[in-house]
Amino acid sequence: MLDQKRHVDLLTTFPSLKRLLRSRSFQPGMMLLTLFVFTLVILTGLFGTPVGSRNFGIIFVWIVWWGLLIIMLVPFLGRFWCSICPIPAPGEWLQRRNIITKRLPKLRTLNKRWPRQLKNMWLQNFGFLGVALFSVIILTRPQVSAWLLLSFILLGVVLSVFYKNRVFCRYVCPVGGFIGLYSMVSPLEVRVNDPNVCLTHTSKDCVTGNEYGYGCPWMVYPGKLNRNIDCGMCMECLKTCPKNNIALNMRPFGTDLTIQKEHRLDEAYKAFIMLACALVYSVVLLGPWGELKNAANMQSIPHWLVYATSFLTFVLVLVPSVFGAFSAASWLLMKRTLPLRQVFIDFAYTLVPMGLAAWVAFSLGFVLVNGSYALSVLSDPFGWGWNLFNTVDVPWVPAAPQLIAFLQTGVLVAGLLFSVQTGYKIAREQMKLHRKAFAVMLPNSVFLILVTLAFMWLYLG
Amino acid sequence: MFREAAARMTLAVILLGLPVGIIGYRYVLEPTLNAESIFEVQAYAPERGGFSPAAIRVDAGEQVTLRFTSMDVTHGVAIGPGLDINLGHIDPGEQRQISLTFDEPGTYTYYCTTWCSPDHWRMRGIIEVRDPQNNNAASQIQPDPVIERLIEEGIDIDAVHTGSADHEDNILFELTSAARGSELIDSVVVPDELREIDWLRTHTPAESLTILSALNTSHSEAELRDVIAYLWTANSTYTADTVQTYNQNCAACHGESGNAEGLAAALTAEEPAAFGDPAYMFSMRPDVLYAKIRRGGMGTDMPNFGTLFTREETWALVDYLWSLAFEPELNE
Structure with missing residues (x-):
């Protein structure tokens, strides 16, 4: 009910x-x-x-x-x-x-x-x-x-x-x-x-x-x-x-997020992929590293292959491995009462609020900056010189550029708090006792804090 | 039943009507209704392909619109020779267009006027204007009499010219001033031929110094150099447009002041010529400068500009080079 x-x-x-x-x-x-x-x-x-x-x-x-x-x-x-x-x-x-x-x-x-x-x-x-x-x-x-x-x-x-x-x-x-x-x-x-x-x-x-x-x-x-x-x-x-x-x-x-009997590895990996992609996109698309952008833009195939290999390694191996190390710490703290695989998968769901927040923060960065293009292309969708709604000459004006960093910070912090809370609920389901649950969730919280700091460093520089 | 029919009708309009309507309008109806031909030209940096298309064919007398879109970095577009069309800077994603009619058959060039890459000068496209009465008539490239004559004389256009190697000489040359020469001109014996434009264009200032020195023993060499500077700049034909042309097309290598220290100077195969250096210019013939501009420099990275500028525009550009050398106040 x-x-x-x-x-x-x-x-x-x-x-x-x-x-x-x-x-x-x-x-x-x-x-x-x-x-x-x-x-x-x-x-x-x-x-x-x-x-x-x-x-x-x-x-x-x-x-x-x-x-x-x-x-x-x-x-x-x-x-x-x-x-x-x-x-x-x-x-x-x-x-x-x-x-x-x-x-x-x-x-x-x-x-x-x-x-x-x-x-x-x-x-x-x-x-x-x-x-x-x-x-x-x-x-x-x-x-x-x-x-x-x-x-x-x-x-x-x-x-x-x-x-x-x-x-x-x-x-x-x-x-x-x-x-x-x-x-x-x-x-x-x-x-x-x-x-x-x-x-x-x-x-x-x-x-x-x-x-x-x-x-x-x-x-x-x-x-x-x-x-x-x-x-x-x-x-x-x-x-x-x-x-x-x-x-x-x-x-x-x-x-x-805390319905643990439904937790699955494919969904856990989706959480890793999305979080890691938000990080990579923030670096490549919003970062100041032109060479990286050129490689992602396939300016040369060898460079792109290096980029693609690094990208896949980061997303599929590095992020899950680092996360796995923190999960292993939780597993040891709970004295191995549950299989490590389950601990790993369960805690991966804490990345869902964090990942969503990261994507919202990343998207705010370019949606607010480039949103004004919408008015221009509405009047001339094909770029053929039309002016259907008399808005084709609306200049490109970033919306609230001075607020973007604050909004991104707010969203990331909210995502972090939400994820930590989710981690606690998951740990509580696993351990029942508050004190034990608190200890078990700590390594996961450290991982979440580190990821949040990485995003903040990228956005606030 | 009515709702289903309406939905199906809407679906048909979206999936069939919209594509057919838009493509039909663009590629059938618009060209039929509009007598004007529109050419979309995309501008990429040369290493990414330059202008696309790089060649356009139109009929003389036909009104055409050329719409340039910058696809990557900031470019600039001008069309020549002799059309005086400069569309200015085009930032990435922006468009500039111009409607015009080519009255005479011939070949014109659209080219980038903003330093967009190390290969910037390669960024050119051709507009071939045909005679509608005779589509098969190929435009004839007329030989340039100035270049022809230099070849007949056996002048090596690509010979390396340097200024005086002597440091003291160089310092003296730096003080050469057409303004002082204008004050001295009446006190100096100048043969009439040295005042004729044909003679000036085919000789070096150094040659005239030899002549004037023999006739004016009471004047110092420095004074005679000032007089020569005056003679070489007195009948200048350059205008503000010429200065803009120089700044857009030459300054990247040769420097705005002619100091050969433009942004791209370090990238060229040979050190660019320093037009602001009077010592260098004293050894140059105007017609050789003209030929180098129009034909380009063999073995250097000097591109040809003969397809971009008219002969008159080229002479105006040469005149401006003398001013860079002999009118130091230009750069103050």
Whole structure:
């Protein structure tokens, strides 16, 4: 049962919100809107100016969308973006042979089974790393960005032909992986009001679908849903549930992070990858080291290969190893009462708030500085000399440059405190006694402090 | 049912209508409606490819728009020869454009005017203006009579010229002043030919010093050098545009004051010429300077500017070089 004191069901509080989310038109309508912008992004990328700062695609994807996603949507609304993301839309509509209304009793696919070995986050981890290796090029070259996004949407369509539901979103999408991880921090969740109602409900309409909607496209059984990571917030379960048992709760931040029985190595590695990438990006993209930027920008293949090797070693080996050493210290402090692997994985979840804070801090650095480009490219999305809204000559003006360092510091400190608190909760679950838990969490806290100091050094110099 | 139909219609508009509409407008409708040809030219530093495209073909009489976009570092764009078009600096990501009509067939050059890389001078593109009545007519490159004559005379344009090796001489030369020469000119016997522009352009100041010394034994050599400085600068044709041309195209190596200490001086194969050094300039012929500018310097990193400047612009530039040498107040 839910802790009713700390959770507020928004659907009960705001009936109009419930009506909106139950409507079959709302989600496809939003997806059509984002698909329109997405198509414009592809077109401007392929046919517009190759100058990133003058191209709608680059500015609206990597500054406007990214800023909204990582600074606003993920921390506060979790996976809400996944519910309106245009990338899986064509594939999903192809499976359903309809956009809004439910026409077919079953999805039209080749009904292949997704391999059991891939029912985890590893593909998303490596997909993200693959994109990250080329990120400097992707972020600055509109054509490369456009082809990448186009390949995502085509992959989504191809997978939807072979496999039912949103296999692409759940197991493949490199963006979806970290949105899922960080959505566990978010104060918004889709859950059932009473799991016992689900247990006694035999038809399980939320899984099988009914005349009001489809079975969960994310292949989740809402009755046992206890973390945001796999829920795409599509609200299909709200439409199909005949028991009126679905809730959209406001809750304390980070509630999912301490559910230790769900902790997994693939998710732990996602936390390492994201934190380490935030550090590398801060060094490469915001740092004063031009040679490093040139190497990441593939100015010469040998230099890039050195960069790529160093990058992968840092992300996949060095950061987890150093973290592992601190986990081993915790393990020794708890007198080896739990397997080291479990301690390592459990404490990796303390990196989730810290990683999200690091990404928010990193993104603040360039979103506020470059946000004003959005007005200019809105009037001339292709860089063809248009002036649609009379804003093409709006000069580039960094927003609140004197505040950025303070904001970054505040976010990083908040992330640190949140992570330390998460570490304590995890240790408390492991050790039960406050004094022992406090001792066990100390090495992890030291690691978190060191990482925070590293970010602060980079941002405040 | 209506909502589904509307959604499908919207989807069709987004996935088909939007691409077809935008691409159709850009590549079919706009060129049809607009008589003006638009050329998008992307400017990269030379090691990244320079101008893209590096060659443009247009018809004489056709109105064209050239839109330059800087893709990496700050560039500058000018078009010559003889068009007096300078678009100024273009910062990364910025665009500058110009609409113009080429009246006569011929070949023009668009070139970078800002030191953007060690290979900056390679950053050039060609505009070939064709005769619409005769598309096959290739533009003829006219030989330059000044360069032709130097070759006939057997003058080595690339010969190394140095100023006096004598330190005291150099110090004396540094004091050479056209302003003082203008005060002395009436007291000095100057043969008429030394006042003729054709003679001045084909001889060195050192040769005129020999002539004047024989005719003016009562004047010191320093005084005669001042008079010669006056003669070489009296009929200067350079303007403020010439100074800008020098600063944009020459100063990176030769220095704004002609001291051969420009930012790129250390990068050149040979030490750049010091036009501000009167001792060096006393051994130079104006027509050789002209030829070096237009044809470039063999074995040095001196590029050719003959495709960028008209002959008149080149002579004005040569005149400015004499002023750098003989009008020290220019640099004060």
